[in-house]
Amino acid sequence: MNVSQVIDKLREWDIGIVRINEPLSKHTSFRIGGPATVYVQPGSEAHLVKVLNWMEENGIPYFILGQGTNILVSDQGVDAVVISTSRALREMRVEGLRMTAGTGILLTKLAHKARQAGLQGLEFAVSIPGTLGGALVMNAGAHGSEMVQVVESVKIWEPGSGLRILAASEAGFSYRKSSFMEKRWIALEASMLLRPGESELILNTMRQFMNYRKKTQPVGHANAGSVFKNPQPEFAGRLIEDIGAKGWRVGDAMVSPVHANFIVNGGRATARDVLSLMRRIRCHVFQRHSILLRPEVRWIGPREGGGDGTWENLWYGEGAGLKEPCE
Numbered sequence: 551m552n553v554s555q556v557i558d559k560l561r562e563w564d565i566g567i568v569r570i571n572e573p574l575s576k577h578t579s580f581r582i583g584g585p586a587t588v589y590v591q592p593g594s595e596a597h598l599v600k601v602l603n604w605m606e607e608n609g610i611p612y613f614i615l616g617q618g619t620n621i622l623v624s625d626q627g628v629d630a631v632v633i634s635t636s637r638a639l640r641e642m643r644v645e646g647l648r649m650t651a652g653t654g655i656l657l658t659k660l661a662h663k664a665r666q667a668g669l670q671g672l673e674f675a676v677s678i679p680g681t682l683g684g685a686l687v688m689n690a691g692a693h694g695s696e697m698v699q700v701v702e703s704v705k706i707w708e709p710g711s712g713l714r715i716l717a718a719s720e721a722g723f724s725y726r727k728s729s730f731m732e733k734r735w736i737a738l739e740a741s742m743l744l745r746p747g748e749s750e751l752i753l754n755t756m757r758q759f760m761n762y763r764k765k766t767q768p769v770g771h772a773n774a775g776s777v778f779k780n781p782q783p784e785f786a787g788r789l790i791e792d793i794g795a796k797g798w799r800v801g802d803a804m805v806s807p808v809h810a811n812f813i814v815n816g817g818r819a820t821a822r823d824v825l826s827l828m829r830r831i832r833c834h835v836f837q838r839h840s841i842l843l844r845p846e847v848r849w850i851g852p853r854e855g856g857g858d859g860t861w862e863n864l865w866y867g868e869g870a871g872l873k874e875p876c877e
């Protein structure tokens with residue numbers, strides 16, 4: 551099936567926004583990324599599932615995009631159908647201590663909704679950008695808490711079997727990791743079990759977290775959060791600071807002078823700039839500390855150094871061939 555047939559079909563169904571060659575730099579917090587061959591924003595869960603079933607049946611490569619706050623998209627773009635969840639999965643309800651939400655909802659919004667309902671447990675999420683879907687996939691966390699502590703179950707779409715409810719214990723949650731990528735599950739809705747709390751106290755905790763972030767992170771500069779995972783019990787930021795990397799630049803990508811584990815885009819940075827900087831950091835940290843940093847930011851695009859950017863060569867991995875410490 552060629553691209554125009556894919557587009558014709560998506561438009562015929564009238565399921566929502568469909569665009570050709572959409573620059574993904576518009577949809578990532580890094581403000582980096584070449585075009586998606588097809589970009590679609592289904593308007594409802596039913597439409598989203600219809601698209602997923604059809605892509606799967608016809609072997610068409612696709613990629614699910616939340617808010618793009620944890621990805622580095624290739625400068626060549628993504629030769630696939632990029633499906634945004636931001637319009638489709640937006641329902642939210644509270645029943646007793648249980649909160650159920652569509653995975654297209656912003657995590658910040660979810661945290662505030664819980665607070666308004668007098669429920670605690672999601673305070674940590676108040677300043678993590680991105681959608682609930684991205685947070686599940688990444689088992690996002692901050693301030694000593696993470697998604698696994700509140701998630702009870704997830705409604706997923708599974709290639710070949712369709713919809714089902716996944717218990718949290720089946721989701722393979724661990725530090726900034728889950729089984730979603732490996733199993734190619736798409737998260738549609740999640741139920742979270744929270745605890746009763748005092749709305750005012752919850753708000754105070756949230757304010758403390760937000761203030762801490764303002765002081766310790768490069769607010770106002772395009773970035774994708776922590777570039778490397780913490781090699782526990784160490785902190786990636788400390789190791790990177792230790793090699794004197796704050797302020798290092800490649801092109802328009804720079805190691806933030808505020809937080810060494812953040813790379814900021816000065817305005818014209820390319821994915822290649824960011825990857826080169828990541829490689830340099832990794833090499834120096836390895837030489838000094840014998841610790842191999844693993845990327846937290848996900849690389850979206852063809853395998854670096856190989857592949858021609860065609861649909862078959864897409865690789866949604868942990869970091870563009872960053873395997874050897876010093877390549």
Ligand SMILES: Cc1cc2nc3c(=O)[nH]c(=O)nc-3n(C[C@H](O)[C@H](O)[C@H](O)COP(=O)(O)OP(=O)(O)OC[C@H]3O[C@@H](n4cnc5c(N)ncnc54)[C@H](O)[C@@H]3O)c2cc1C
Nearest residue numbers: 616617618619620679680681683684685690691692737775
């Ligand atoms: C300034 C800043 C601060 C940050 N601070 C933190 C922090 O403190 N803690 C932390 O954990 N992270 C942090 N992050 C990273 C990021 O915000 C989280 O990982 C977030 O959960 C990603 O959500 P997203 O919607 O942007 O996902 P995206 O970046 O759009 O996608 C991430 C991955 O999830 C997949 N995905 C998205 N939605 C779905 C779905 N519904 N079903 C299946 N797969 C899906 C995508 O395919 C992709 O592989 C920060 C980022 C920034 C920019």
